Amino acid sequence: MFAGNLILTVGDFQMASGDFAFDSDGITALFGRSGSGKSTLLRAMAGLDRHTRGQLRFHDEVWQDGRRGLLAEQRDIGMVFQHAALLTHRTVRGNLAFAARRAPGDRGAAIDRDQIIERTGIGPLLDRAVGNLSGGERQRIAIARALIGRPRVLMMDEPLAALDWRAKAELLDLFETVIRDFAIPTVLITHAPAEVERLADRVVFMADGAVERVEALKEALGRIDSPLFTEEGPVASLDGHVERVDDDPHRLRFVTTPQTDSGQPVTFQLGADGAAIENGPRRLRVRADDVALSRERIGNISMQNQIPARIERIDTSGPGRRAVFMTLADGQRLISEVTDRAVANMGLDTGQAVTALVKSAALMR
Amino acid sequence: MTLFGIPLDTHPIWLTVQVAAITTIVLLVIGVPIAWGLSRMRSRWRVVFEALVSLPLVLPPTVLGFYLIIAMTPNGPLTEFLGLFGFSGQLTFNFTGLVIGSVLFSLPFMVQPMMSAFQGLSEEVLDAARLMRARFLDRFFTVILPLSRQGLLVGSVLTFAHTVGEFGVVLMVGGNIEGQTRMVSIAIFDHVESFEYAQAHLLSAVMVIFAFATLVGVYLINRRFSAKLG
Numbered sequence: 001m002f003a004g005n006l007i008l009t010v011g012d013f014q015m016a017s018g019d020f021a022f023d024s025d026g027i028t029a030l031f032g033r034s035g036s037g038k039s040t041l042l043r044a045m046a047g048l049d050r051h052t053r054g055q056l057r058f059h060d061e062v063w064q065d066g067r068r069g070l071l072a073e074q075r076d077i078g079m080v081f082q083h084a085a086l087l088t089h090r091t092v093r094g095n096l097a098f099a100a101r102r103a104p105g106d107r108g109a110a111i112d113r114d115q116i117i118e119r120t121g122i123g124p125l126l127d128r129a130v131g132n133l134s135g136g137e138r139q140r141i142a143i144a145r146a147l148i149g150r151p152r153v154l155m156m157d158e159p160l161a162a163l164d165w166r167a168k169a170e171l172l173d174l175f176e177t178v179i180r181d182f183a184i185p186t187v188l189i190t191h192a193p194a195e196v197e198r199l200a201d202r203v204v205f206m207a208d209g210a211v212e213r214v215e216a217l218k219e220a221l222g223r224i225d226s227p228l229f230t231e232e233g234p235v236a237s238l239d240g241h242v243e244r245v246d247d248d249p250h251r252l253r254f255v256t257t258p259q260t261d262s263g264q265p266v267t268f269q270l271g272a273d274g275a276a277i278e279n280g281p282r283r284l285r286v287r288a289d290d291v292a293l294s295r296e297r298i299g300n301i302s303m304q305n306q307i308p309a310r311i312e313r314i315d316t317s318g319p320g321r322r323a324v325f326m327t328l329a330d331g332q333r334l335i336s337e338v339t340d341r342a343v344a345n346m347g348l349d350t351g352q353a354v355t356a357l358v359k360s361a362a363l364m365r
Numbered sequence: 366m367t368l369f370g371i372p373l374d375t376h377p378i379w380l381t382v383q384v385a386a387i388t389t390i391v392l393l394v395i396g397v398p399i400a401w402g403l404s405r406m407r408s409r410w411r412v413v414f415e416a417l418v419s420l421p422l423v424l425p426p427t428v429l430g431f432y433l434i435i436a437m438t439p440n441g442p443l444t445e446f447l448g449l450f451g452f453s454g455q456l457t458f459n460f461t462g463l464v465i466g467s468v469l470f471s472l473p474f475m476v477q478p479m480m481s482a483f484q485g486l487s488e489e490v491l492d493a494a495r496l497m498r499a500r501f502l503d504r505f506f507t508v509i510l511p512l513s514r515q516g517l518l519v520g521s522v523l524t525f526a527h528t529v530g531e532f533g534v535v536l537m538v539g540g541n542i543e544g545q546t547r548m549v550s551i552a553i554f555d556h557v558e559s560f561e562y563a564q565a566h567l568l569s570a571v572m573v574i575f576a577f578a579t580l581v582g583v584y585l586i587n588r589r590f591s592a593k594l595g
Contacts, residue, residue, distance in 0.1 A: 048492050072495045079496045085489035089511040098507070102498040149497050 002187075004056035006044040006064065013209065015040040017054070020211040022202055024058070024153060024185035029196040031227065032206035038189045039157055041206065045187070046079060046155055047072035058153070076104070078146030078184070080156040084138035086130040092141055093126045099149040113148055119178055120144040136167030140174065147182060154179065154186040160195065172198065180280075193228040197221070197237045197285060198364040203228070222333055224315040224323050234288040234323050234335045242270070242282050242363070254284050254363070259331035266328045268361055269304045283364040288323055291336035292357040295346060305358035309334055311350055314343060324348065326356060334358075371563045376544055377552040378571070384460070384535075384548065385528035388467040392475040392524050393517075395468075400479035400516075401509075419473045426470065426533025433466050433538050458540040463548070466538035467528045474523040482516025483509070515590040519583055526579040530572070 003021035007014070015037040022028055030038045044052040047069050056064035063070045079085075087095050100113060117123050120140045125133065130141070139159055146154060159175070160168045176199055179186050190196060196203055196217070203220045205212040205227060220226055221237055229235065240256035252270040268284060297306055309326035312333070317323035322343050324336045334356050338348075348354070366373050403414055421429055436443040437456035443465075444456055456462050486509065494508045510517065532550040539546035541555065549568055556565035 043492075046492075046496065048495065071500075072492070073498045073500055075496075076498075077496050079493060081489045081493065083489060085487065085493035087490060087494070087508060087512075089508075089514075098494075098499075099497045102503075145497075 001059050002045070002056070004045075004054060004064065006041065006052060006054040006056055008040050008044040008049055008052045010040055010049070010051075013037070013040065015044065015209040017041055017044075017209075017211045020204065020214060022204060022214045024187075026201035027179060027186045027188055027199050029200035029203045030187060030189045030206060031191065031193075031196055031203050032212075034191060036206040037209035038191075038206050040209070041211070042155055042157055042187065042189055046077050047075055076150075076152040078149050078151030078154045080139065080142045080146050080154070080159045082158045082161050084135075084142040086138060086141060086145075088130055090130070091126070092122065092128050092130060092133075095130065095141060095145050096126075096148050099145045103148065103150040116144050116147045119181070120147075120174060134167070135163045136171060139163065139167075139171055143175065143178065147178070147184070151184065154184045156186065156188045158189050158191070160190070160192075175199065193230055193235075194364075196228055197235060198283060218333065222325065224317050232287055232289070233337055234317060236286045236288070236333055236335045237364070238266075238268075238284040238286065238328075238332050238334070239281060240265070240284060241280070245269075254282065254361070256284075256328070256330045256332055257281070258329075263331040264329040266307055266330050266332070268307070268358065270361070270363065284361050285364045286334060286358060286361045288317075288335040288337035290359040290361070291334060292359065293324060293336050293338055293342070293346070293348070294355045294357055295352075297355050298357070301357070303357045303359055305356075305361070307334065307356045307358060309354055309356045311348060311352045311354060313350055314348065324354075326354065328356075368567060371567050373564065373567055374552065377547050377549045377568075380460075380547070381529055381549045384463050384467055385525045387464050388471055388528045389475075389521050389525045391464065391468050392471060393521065396472060396475035396520070396524075397479055397510075397517075399472075400476045401483055401505075403476070404480045404483035418476050421470045422473050426531065427537060429470060430466065430534045430537025433462075433469065433534065437462060437465065437538070457538060458542060458546060460546070463535055463539045463546060466534040467531060470531055470534045471524045471527045474527045475520040478516040478520040478523065479513065480516075482513035486512055515586060518586045522579060522583050522586070526576065529575065 001021070002024050004017070005019045006017045009015070030042060032038050043049050045056060045063075047063065050069070052064060052069055053067060054064060061070070063075060087098060090098065096113070096117075117126070120143060122137070122140050122144055125137060125141065130138065133141070142159070160171055163171065172195065188195075188199060200217050202214060202216050204214050205220075217237065220228055221235060224234060226234075238256050240254050243253050243255055245251035245253050254268040254270055256266045258265055292303070307328060309328050312325040312327050315323045315325070317337055320340050322338055322340060324338060324343075326334045326336065328334055336356060366375050399418065403411060403418070406414070434457055435441055438444065439455065444452075447456075456465065490512070491504065491508065494504045499507060530550065532554070535546070535548050536551055539548070541547055541551050547555070549572060553565050553568045553572070556562070556568065
């Protein structure tokens with residue numbers, strides 16, 4: 001649990017967060033446009049700037065009280081910076097040793113050095129100088145180094161922003177599994193909605209140097225004016241897992257996780273792209289553009305995913321466009337974007353039962 | 366001792382090396398913290414301190430030497446100040462005086478390379494070290510100084526060489542006492558005054574070779590480090 005109200009002026013930019021509070025478990029995304037104060041808030045939370053004022057508590061510990069702040073050295077934070085911030089006078093091994101030597105011994109058993117090296121795949125790099133590593137390699141080392149320091153909180157400041165798309169994709173996978181497996185509360189700065197949708201449990205929205213609101217990801221994706229929606233339009237994100245159909249390696253389906261006690265899982269047929277089946281939670285991303293609506297099931301149609309849903313509400317999403325928010329049998333949300341005319345002709349209204357025709361859905365993880 | 370059949374008094378050379386070495390060590394101890402303080406200073410007074418440190422670069426050495434003599438006479442403020450810590454004795458015209466004068470005179474040669482090294486450090490890297498629980502002194506010796514080693518090398522070499530090459534300050538503060546405070550530069554002056562051109566030639570040649578080797582060393586250090594970064 002983080003709770004506080006922090007003020008930090010850097011040059012002529014003032015970050016005045018206002019009161020905020022959010023659970024620290026899982027992954028919290030700090031989201032906002034560049035210049036909204038994300039990095040400044042993170043630096044203030046980490047205790048890296050002695051001009052920080054205000055209040056900050058982490059669970060029962062006071063990290064900032066007025067002018068007085070707990071030293072950054074004592075906050076047990078593992079940080080991954082945008083440019084990795086490796087110690088250039090040491091080898092990769094030397095970087096890890098720097099963190100290990102100063103890590104507290106008492107939380108020892110939880111995280112094992114060899115295990116971290118294996119999971120981050122940096123074994124072959126250990127004796128290299130850090131000067132001539134690729135951006136992706138640097139970030140792997142940075143996260144390994146952060147974990148080896150046995151932090152109570154992991155903070156990441158746009159760790160993927162400086163990488164090419166391939167390294168980005170690999171590291172997203174890595175971050176996700178590593179953070180979940182080691183169960184470290186994480187605060188992640190990003191301005192990429194796709195990263196938020198994929199990783200975050202909750203989103204801290206920032207604008208003009210202040211925390212605008214804190215929302216669970218589901219809520220954040222449940223309003224038409226969500227800053228997470230880009231030119232792609234509204235997007236729904238569904239939690240569930242992947243299964244084989246009839247043990248056929250080329251037929252997969254996504255089965256959602258009911259969010260309520262009375263909820264029933266919903267099944268999506270996935271394309272035959274042979275996506276690796278990994279056990280464990282996965283997330284499905286469905287663009288509102290890719291969802292059509294029908295009042296009843298349709299027999300002969302190429303869209304194999306016909307999902308029964310109930311209309312939660314209908315919002316205007318643009319000139320002549322409506323976003324229809326629907327609740328599925330499992331309690332999760334799907335959004336369809338249709339024209340004004342379609343809404344009028346079909347007589348769509350709140351509370352109605354409809355069938356959502358899903359053209360395509362992408363597995364995010 | 367004779368070299369090429371020319372009598373060579375080695376005491377000035379030995380004395381010069383000693384003064385230069387001790388000056389370099391003293392400046393590592395006091396110049397590095399001064400450079401760190403200045404490089405972190407955000408106050409508008411910073412320019413004043415920077416100018417103060419650089420003053421020996423532009424002042425005629427005689428001016429500095431003159432004020433030093435006044436400060437270091439038996440009743441001078443520096444002597445009395447040191448007296449508070451139990452110091453008794455003379456500061457001028459001896460080894461101590463030579464070192465004090467050299468330290469002040471060479472201060473900018475240590476502070477300036479160190480300041481630019483400190484200012485070139487990545488804030489992110491220092492922050493990363495803090496978050497790995499390295500306290501200030503820990504950070505200073507395990508991160509800040511190792512990453513500033515180019516500045517340390519250049520500053521030390523320049524300080525040493527500059528001390529070897531000084532004339533005005535050591536002449537005024539140290540005097541020209543044979544076998545006690547006569548350094549190489551003064552010895553050359555003496556030889557020329559007494560028309561001992563052979564000895565002057567020999568010592569001067571030693572100085573030229575030393576100075577040249579030093580500068581080549583400095584440029585090598587700089588090139589090696591910039592190649593590493595690039």
